[in-house]
Amino acid sequence: MSDLDGLLDAIVEEPLSEDRWLVLADWLEEHDDPRRAELLRLHRRLLATCCDPDSHPRRGEWQSRVVELLGQGVEPCVPRRTLDLGEGVEMAFAWVGPGRFLMGSPEDEEGRNWGHGLEIDETRHPVTLGRGFWLGVRPVTRLQWRRGMGNKPRRFRGKFDYPATVISWEDCERFCLLLEEKTRRRFRLPTEAEWEWACRAGTTSRYFVGDSISTDQARYDPLGGSSASSRRKRSPPPGNFPPNAWGLFDLHGGVWEWCSDWYGPYPREGATDPPGAQGGEYRVLRGGSFDFYPETCRSAHRYGQLPDFDYNDVGCRVCLCSD
Numbered sequence: 001m002s003d004l005d006g007l008l009d010a011i012v013e014e015p016l017s018e019d020r021w022l023v024l025a026d027w028l029e030e031h032d033d034p035r036r037a038e039l040l041r042l043h044r045r046l047l048a049t050c051c052d053p054d055s056h057p058r059r060g061e062w063q064s065r066v067v068e069l070l071g072q073g074v075e076p077c078v079p080r081r082t083l084d085l086g087e088g089v090e091m092a093f094a095w096v097g098p099g100r101f102l103m104g105s106p107e108d109e110e111g112r113n114w115g116h117g118l119e120i121d122e123t124r125h126p127v128t129l130g131r132g133f134w135l136g137v138r139p140v141t142r143l144q145w146r147r148g149m150g151n152k153p154r155r156f157r158g159k160f161d162y163p164a165t166v167i168s169w170e171d172c173e174r175f176c177l178l179l180e181e182k183t184r185r186r187f188r189l190p191t192e193a194e195w196e197w198a199c200r201a202g203t204t205s206r207y208f209v210g211d212s213i214s215t216d217q218a219r220y221d222p223l224g225g226s227s228a229s230s231r232r233k234r235s236p237p238p239g240n241f242p243p244n245a246w247g248l249f250d251l252h253g254g255v256w257e258w259c260s261d262w263y264g265p266y267p268r269e270g271a272t273d274p275p276g277a278q279g280g281e282y283r284v285l286r287g288g289s290f291d292f293y294p295e296t297c298r299s300a301h302r303y304g305q306l307p308d309f310d311y312n313d314v315g316c317r318v319c320l321c322s323d
Contacts, residue, residue, distance in 0.1 A: 046202030
């Protein structure tokens, strides 16, 4: 095991130890690319201050520098695992550590409560996630889906490295169970709170790249399904844009991603490891897609659909369970 692998494993073993991250940053500065050390330190600052952003006037400066470093191709240094699904197919996961953040959006956020016929609730409230989790670096691809399911979703065409689409929430549950049978590892959809914490990566802006986003940073349709940009490719190849500071790709736009939660109102006070509503009609979708307006790609935006709903811009991203 290399020194770097040992440092990363120690972070997973003691996820609440900030000292572990600082030691890692020092190691990167001395033995690796100093820009990776800078990126790591700035990310930790954003995470530490995201529940009280107004008290830290330099947060905008820190975030801009993070976006700049990621845009230069600097690779985030976080624990990662790669799982062999057989026949040369792999699935990569990044470690998203525990923490506390403001879920939802401020009342004056542009695009807030942009509706789909549902009663949208983005009430801002503090959320604590007491456990870290392994989240797919990218949405599940068509080849990964075929390895898990042994078949193709309806209307499944095109390159196998593109996101799997036309899949329902019910399909995702079956995928996780069948993949467990093949690998002897457990999988699940992320909770809505986990998804937003992972997407934000310590930011409090509309997107993890700031309060505005461009088609150089995510695939969405400025005209909501009617523009040439939407028709160029029905879904984007994975990893086509810079990741966020957790090393996660394509959280804004691309394909809608199912979460485990029922769609329901947020709590009006803080919550710890919230599982979402205990019942309902719709399941949660997050992230927007290539066929929707940029407002739906916001970190806080919520969408819901029936569990058996599928469409050509609906996919998923899964968690690898630690036990």
